[in-house]
């Protein structure tokens with residue numbers, strides 16, 4: 001008994017797996033994605049800085065160096081086709097003394113080797129003109145205008161949504177626990193009992209890629225989680241900066257940054273600390289102190305009291321500190337592992353590389369004439385209309401669907417219609433709806449809208465209220481069953 005026979009089975013629906021799935025959906029292939037979480041982008045891809053780096057950080061001999069700038073370039077077309085939130089604000093790496101200025105020159109040369117366009121070294125006056133809130137003690141900066149900011153989960157949803165519209169099968173809540181070899185490929189089984197056959201396996205399992213590789217006997221790399229704490233500031237603080245601001249990096253990280261997110265609020269972080277556990281998502285007093293000390297050195301007006309929430313992301317760092325992408329000694333088993341930063345940026349280039357590897361390994365790629373690069377479920381977001389005070393357009397939207405007139409999330413201006421659309425698109429947890437609509441990301445962090453979102457999820461899906469969770473089983477919001485009439 002199998003639940004499906006595929007040409008390519010991708011383990012993991014983060015940005016790497018999703019980008020590969022979409023790339024392969026251009027061909028007449030049977031492709032499936034297996035994801036252990038209840039929704040896509042719930043791994044490393046949901047908790048990062050959201051920067052589309054220009055590509056001057058890593059040396060050109062590494063895959064990180066090679067794929068970052070290529071990925072960055074590919075974002076313009078992806079954005080045009082899939083319409084996820086993305087803007088090219090540029091990035092500035094700032095120096096505070098002569099030593100740091102010399103280091104900036106090294107990064108400038110590295111950027112040129114990586115073919116990063118339009119970079120320039122700027123003196124302090126020009127930098128302060130561009131960013132008036134920067135510390136006036138800076139002595140110069142490296143400017144890379146092609147860097148951008150993206151909403152990482154909306155990007156991931158868009159990739160997978162388009163892949164699914166083009167025929168890819170997505171299986172969520174399916175943790176891969178067993179892979180066996182057959183004459184012409186693999187048998188793959190999940191904890192929930194589904195069984196698949198496939199010619200190729202693409203291992204894009206993020207923090208668990210070494211465990212998936214081990215299932216076919218590959219033990220040549222390990223994943224070491226590198227923890228990063230990030231802090232989001234209140235929207236009311238305003239846009240203190242326009243560009244992503246970097247200090248001069250340390251050997252283990254790009255340093256702690258000040259990031260104008262694509263949705264408006266400023267974010268600061270991340271820390272970088274190698275840890276043992278893959279489930280340690282705790283923020284710390286020490287992390288907070290470090291992040292704000294670094295951020296305030298660059299932008300003195302930043303205050304830790306303006307933080308409205310914090311989160312932790314774990315970078316899946318592989319032995320050797322580079323991406324591990326390629327065929328293995330197990331024919332048909334392709335690793336896409338160790339996708340630490342700049343994996344978000346590199347993801348479209350990773351997908352291109354994986355397509356080439358699969359072709360070389362014998363996969364036939366015949367164009368799918370029905371492929372539509374734009375197809376995906378989309379819905380109007382009224383926040384943009386409210387911000388530009390386009391009440392005429394807003395009136396038309398509400399006239400067409402009165403649920404657009406019912407505000408659910410007051411902090412971020414998200415309406416009932418948007419939440420219903422997100423639930424209908426398959427987001428059945430509070431985090432899924434939050435990532436798809438922004439409901440619950442504002443100052444009150446869901447205190448006001450959380451119960452309303454739960455009610456809408458319940459109405460749309462029939463899931464009992466007590467089974468509605470933050471991010472899947474084990475994170476139910478109201479674990480005690482309600483009596484009729486809502487009483488406990």
Ligand SMILES: Cc1cc2nc3c(=O)[nH]c(=O)nc-3n(C[C@H](O)[C@H](O)[C@H](O)COP(=O)(O)OP(=O)(O)OC[C@H]3O[C@@H](n4cnc5c(N)ncnc54)[C@H](O)[C@@H]3O)c2cc1C
Pocket residue numbers: 011012013014015016017018034035036037040041042043044045046047048049050051052053174175176177204205206207208209212227228229230270312313314315316339340341342343344345346
């Ligand atoms: C703090 C932080 C900041 C960062 N900032 C940036 C940035 O600004 N710019 C940038 O370019 N990059 C950044 N990165 C890196 C970027 O987030 C990652 O490179 C990228 O998200 C990795 O994507 P992925 O698809 O490989 O992994 P994931 O998103 O983790 O996807 C892997 C998926 O596999 C699933 N999975 C695991 N095991 C199994 C199994 N047994 N069966 C089925 N499914 C399984 C997981 O649930 C997960 O959804 C940052 C990372 C961190 C942690």
